[in-house]
Amino acid sequence: MSRLRLAFLVLLVACQAAPPPPPPFDAVADVKQLMATIIEPAAEVYWDAVGSVVDSAGTTEFAPSTPEEWTVVRNSAFVVAESGNLLMLAPRARDTAEWMTYSKAMIAAARRAIAAADARNAAAVFDVGADVYETCVQCHAKYAVEQVRPNAAKP
Numbered sequence: 001m002s003r004l005r006l007a008f009l010v011l012l013v014a015c016q017a018a019p020p021p022p023p024p025f026d027a028v029a030d031v032k033q034l035m036a037t038i039i040e041p042a043a044e045v046y047w048d049a050v051g052s053v054v055d056s057a058g059t060t061e062f063a064p065s066t067p068e069e070w071t072v073v074r075n076s077a078f079v080v081a082e083s084g085n086l087l088m089l090a091p092r093a094r095d096t097a098e099w100m101t102y103s104k105a106m107i108a109a110a111r112r113a114i115a116a117a118d119a120r121n122a123a124a125v126f127d128v129g130a131d132v133y134e135t136c137v138q139c140h141a142k143y144a145v146e147q148v149r150p151n152a153a154k155p
């Protein structure tokens with residue numbers, strides 16, 4: 001065996017023995033802070049984008065009316081979606097099983113929320129908003145019982 005081939009083999013074995021180090025993630029927010037500063041505010045933008053107001057004049061439906069307003073709604077759905085990945089990163093992940101399932105469920109719902117906003121479909125934004133909310137509730141029911149319904153305290 002030539003020296004070069006031997007050197008190559010040694011290198012190959014060395015590489016296999018030592019996997020590359022994980023990316024140097026540097027989590028700034030703990031789970032509570034991630035919820036309060038990133039996930040909840042973004043979800044509120046999405047939930048508040050479409051709805052109806054009932055007053056003495058009757059029922060008034062509201063929805064984004066300009067491209068800029070739709071972009072804000074779409075962007076908030078992206079924030080919720082990618083936050084699911086932030087939840088799965090160490091040291092935030094509470095375990096390697098259900099925590100991941102709930103985080104992925106939130107990503108999946110938020111992905112549909114992005115599509116609904118991109119389609120500028122107000123009815124779909126309303127419906128998918130409820131699905132996103134359900135994914136918050138599911139995880140809270142297991143890991144944050146005191147927080148089952150994220151905006152329950154609000155009118």
Ligand code: HEC
Binds near residue numbers: 103137
């Ligand atoms: C994978 C699990 C998980 C998902 C999904 C999740 N949460 Fe949470 N959330 C938690 C946990 C755990 C806490 C409690 C954190 C603590 O107190 O340390 C929490 C707490 C909160 C809080 C309270 C923060 C505070 O300041 O006390 C809010 C608000 C919140 N979540 C909103 C949401 C919203 C909105 C969604 C969905 C769009 C969501 N969460 C999805 C796990 C999750």
